[in-house]
Amino acid sequence: MQKNLNTLIITGDHIQEIIQHIGIDSIMDQLIEESYKAFVNFDAEDSLMTARSGFNYQEPREGLVEWMPIRKISDEEVLIKVVGYHPQNPEAFKLPTILSSVSTYDTKTGHLKALIDGVLPTSLRTGAISAIASKLLGNSKSSHLGLIGCGAQSVTQLHAISRVFPLKKVFYYDSDASAVQSFPSRVEMLNLDCELISTDIEMILSESDIISTATSIGIGEGPLFEHRKTKDHLHINAIGSDFPGKFELPLEFLKQSYVCPDWLDQATIEGECQQLALEDIGENLSDCLKGADKLNHLKDKLTVFDSTGIALQDLVAANVFLKHAAQLNLGHNVIIENPSIDEKNPYAFLKRLKES
Amino acid sequence: MQKNLNTLIITGDHIQEIIQHIGIDSIMDQLIEESYKAFVNFDAEDSLMTARSGFNYQEPREGLVEWMPIRKISDEEVLIKVVGYHPQNPEAFKLPTILSSVSTYDTKTGHLKALIDGVLPTSLRTGAISAIASKLLGNSKSSHLGLIGCGAQSVTQLHAISRVFPLKKVFYYDSDASAVQSFPSRVEMLNLDCELISTDIEMILSESDIISTATSIGIGEGPLFEHRKTKDHLHINAIGSDFPGKFELPLEFLKQSYVCPDWLDQATIEGECQQLALEDIGENLSDCLKGADKLNHLKDKLTVFDSTGIALQDLVAANVFLKHAAQLNLGHNVIIENPSIDEKNPYAFLKRLKES
Numbered sequence: 001m002q003k004n005l006n007t008l009i010i011t012g013d014h015i016q017e018i019i020q021h022i023g024i025d026s027i028m029d030q031l032i033e034e035s036y037k038a039f040v041n042f043d044a045e046d047s048l049m050t051a052r053s054g055f056n057y058q059e060p061r062e063g064l065v066e067w068m069p070i071r072k073i074s075d076e077e078v079l080i081k082v083v084g085y086h087p088q089n090p091e092a093f094k095l096p097t098i099l100s101s102v103s104t105y106d107t108k109t110g111h112l113k114a115l116i117d118g119v120l121p122t123s124l125r126t127g128a129i130s131a132i133a134s135k136l137l138g139n140s141k142s143s144h145l146g147l148i149g150c151g152a153q154s155v156t157q158l159h160a161i162s163r164v165f166p167l168k169k170v171f172y173y174d175s176d177a178s179a180v181q182s183f184p185s186r187v188e189m190l191n192l193d194c195e196l197i198s199t200d201i202e203m204i205l206s207e208s209d210i211i212s213t214a215t216s217i218g219i220g221e222g223p224l225f226e227h228r229k230t231k232d233h234l235h236i237n238a239i240g241s242d243f244p245g246k247f248e249l250p251l252e253f254l255k256q257s258y259v260c261p262d263w264l265d266q267a268t269i270e271g272e273c274q275q276l277a278l279e280d281i282g283e284n285l286s287d288c289l290k291g292a293d294k295l296n297h298l299k300d301k302l303t304v305f306d307s308t309g310i311a312l313q314d315l316v317a318a319n320v321f322l323k324h325a326a327q328l329n330l331g332h333n334v335i336i337e338n339p340s341i342d343e344k345n346p347y348a349f350l351k352r353l354k355e356s
Numbered sequence: 357m358q359k360n361l362n363t364l365i366i367t368g369d370h371i372q373e374i375i376q377h378i379g380i381d382s383i384m385d386q387l388i389e390e391s392y393k394a395f396v397n398f399d400a401e402d403s404l405m406t407a408r409s410g411f412n413y414q415e416p417r418e419g420l421v422e423w424m425p426i427r428k429i430s431d432e433e434v435l436i437k438v439v440g441y442h443p444q445n446p447e448a449f450k451l452p453t454i455l456s457s458v459s460t461y462d463t464k465t466g467h468l469k470a471l472i473d474g475v476l477p478t479s480l481r482t483g484a485i486s487a488i489a490s491k492l493l494g495n496s497k498s499s500h501l502g503l504i505g506c507g508a509q510s511v512t513q514l515h516a517i518s519r520v521f522p523l524k525k526v527f528y529y530d531s532d533a534s535a536v537q538s539f540p541s542r543v544e545m546l547n548l549d550c551e552l553i554s555t556d557i558e559m560i561l562s563e564s565d566i567i568s569t570a571t572s573i574g575i576g577e578g579p580l581f582e583h584r585k586t587k588d589h590l591h592i593n594a595i596g597s598d599f600p601g602k603f604e605l606p607l608e609f610l611k612q613s614y615v616c617p618d619w620l621d622q623a624t625i626e627g628e629c630q631q632l633a634l635e636d637i638g639e640n641l642s643d644c645l646k647g648a649d650k651l652n653h654l655k656d657k658l659t660v661f662d663s664t665g666i667a668l669q670d671l672v673a674a675n676v677f678l679k680h681a682a683q684l685n686l687g688h689n690v691i692i693e694n695p696s697i698d699e700k701n702p703y704a705f706l707k708r709l710k711e712s
Contacts, residue, residue, distance in 0.1 A: 003450070009692065011691055012693055013694075016705045019706070020705075024703065048411060055404060069410075073415075082461065083466070084467065086466050089465055094359070095359055095695060096695070097699075098466075100693070105421050108416045108442070109440065109449055110420075110445075110456075111451075111455055115471065117694045118693070152702050155703060156703075186698065186704070188707070189707050336368065336471065336473050338368025338372065340452055343451055344508050345511055346512055347511060347542075349372045350380060350545050351542075
């Protein structure tokens with residue numbers, strides 16, 4: 001019998017419906033837990049990734065379209081996220097800077113199994129991984145969070161980190177005054193019991209235990225700030241650096257810090273690690289998590305998580321949402337790939353027409 | 357106003373409906389014409405391609421999943437075809453060996469504009485490009501076509517070449533007897549006025565003016581035959597070679613032939629050109645077409661088109677089918693990417709819920 005070629009489409013609306021049903025805190029907790037498991041159990045022999053590649057350009061708008069593939073051997077699956085980064089989207093089109101979709105393929109047949117919205121899941125999984133890195137490398141008593149860049153990513157950074165630390169104060173800054181102004185109303189629904197303080201980068205650096213930087217700083221325009229006095233301990237999640245020549249943190253800070261990349265192979269191409277020699281870079285997040293016991297001394301020091309974003313995270317997020325979609329019976333089933341009624345005859349459908 | 361994020365989905369059924377409406381000969385003629393224009397006008401500054409890349413494996417089934425991207429600057433578009441090649445598909449699952457889908461992205465925003473069945477279009481565009489190469493390099497009086505490999509691709513090879521040459525005899529061979537047996541009934545609906553002759557490779561080589569090889573020969577198992585006596589003129593479209601270590605033609609034949617790759621950068625990695633030194637390889641098809649006047653002497657000689665398949669062909673095919681889909685008002689519109697009602701707040705939908 002011919003194998004079924006249904007493709008399950010999970011739209012942004014379905015993702016929202018899942019979150020409404022499960023609850024936003026619960027979804028974030030699940031993403032943190034599943035991402036943690038995926039990284040601490042990471043096996044490079046089972047999860048094959050190629051560093052992402054893509055097209056980048058200045059016309060018609062500054063942007064890029066790139067693809068992030070992973071093959072999970074034990075799942076008999078390939079996942080590809082295609083992601084667009086277009087920093088003019090909010091102003092020009094009222095669209096998020098980052099648009100993406102995720103597709104999964106069966107390695108038995110090559111069949112496109114599912115196509116899933118990547119916009120909200122990407123934002124969530126990027127928050128989740130910062131929570132994991134902050135828990136691993138940040139001070140145990142952290143209660144002050146700094147946010148440099150108050151766009152879409154800052155909301156999920158705050159949310160995720162609030163799930164693993166009892167935050168008391170949140171300092172926030174954006175070079176765009178309207179983003180600063182709207183920030184409190186945008187995070188209201190997180191129901192956090194903490195003080196929101198609009199401020200400047202200097203104060204964020206001096207007051208924070210943990211900082212997430214998530215800006216659209218231009219290529220060659222980094223760093224976001226000159227190195228300044230901080231607490232003795234400070235953990236920074238550097239989120240915005242995701243392109244050759246784009247980075248957020250000053251070299252001096254990186255040099256004084258333990259820098260943990262999500263994936264060295266990619267971080268040296270487009271992360272903060274571009275600025276560093278290999279000997280100045282710590283272990284990958286997966287290895288740091290495997291050897292977490294040995295890293296406790298870092299909690300009193302300066303640390304950086306260089307978060308470029310990898311397909312392993314998208315695989316985790318896709319699986320979390322696919323599981324809930326199945327339970328809630330959500331999604332459109334569409335047969336996209338033409339199976340042909342005769343696998344050796346692309347024109348078989350015409351023959352059948354003639355006969356009928 | 358927020359830009360619309362509709363994704364147009366064109367399924368295999370829509371592709372079939374278009375073909376039924378337009379007619380199979382007319383669709384093939386359009387693909388030949390549009391592919392010809394795309395190659396003869398090819399501008400490497402405007403059509404950026406990266407050689408395809410992917411995962412290949414022997415488990416759970418022999419196969420590969422690979423991605424073929426192209427950025428057409430003047431169209432403000434990126435197209436990515438994701439293609440699976442799983443030679444056990446017909447026997448194990450009654451599915452075509454090649455499954456694929458094509459997605460297109462707007463380079464203004466990164467938006468996924470369309471997702472299109474790639475199965476039938478790939479088969480058609482692969483036929484179309486053989487017709488173009490055969491017309492360019494094959495003998496003007498060609499009337500005898502040989503087909504080595506009688507799977508799905510052989511049907512569109514025969515169809516396409518029959519559109520540009522008045523074929524009188526078609527010699528066909530496959531190592532799989534059932535494919536040989538079913539071949540005549542599979543091509544019946546092409547209504548060709550020519551004799552179909554089931555035979556062996558030796559006779560195909562000695563009798564044909566043009567040959568298309570489209571086999572699933574294994575990696576390292578080529579060539580399909582030892583070099584034998586042919587006519588003084590013979591043009592071969594080598595279709596099956598599309599993987600490192602996979603090739604169909606004997607080196608001796610290649611060495612005596614003018615070898616035109618569809619795209620040198622890819623053909624030297626996975627085409628017949630793997631077997632050749634750079635100085636033994638002719639110009640890319642696009643350059644051959646641009647300088648066709650100077651190649652007339654080749655029509656009396658041995659020539660090879662090394663057809664690995666490139667994203668430029670998929671762009672042509674996508675545009676042909678999208679044009680017809682628009683005219684016939686076919687396709688599903690789905691909003692896959694979550695646009696968020698506030699582009700700076702992934703959770704804005706929750707807020708709205710709360711307010712309502």
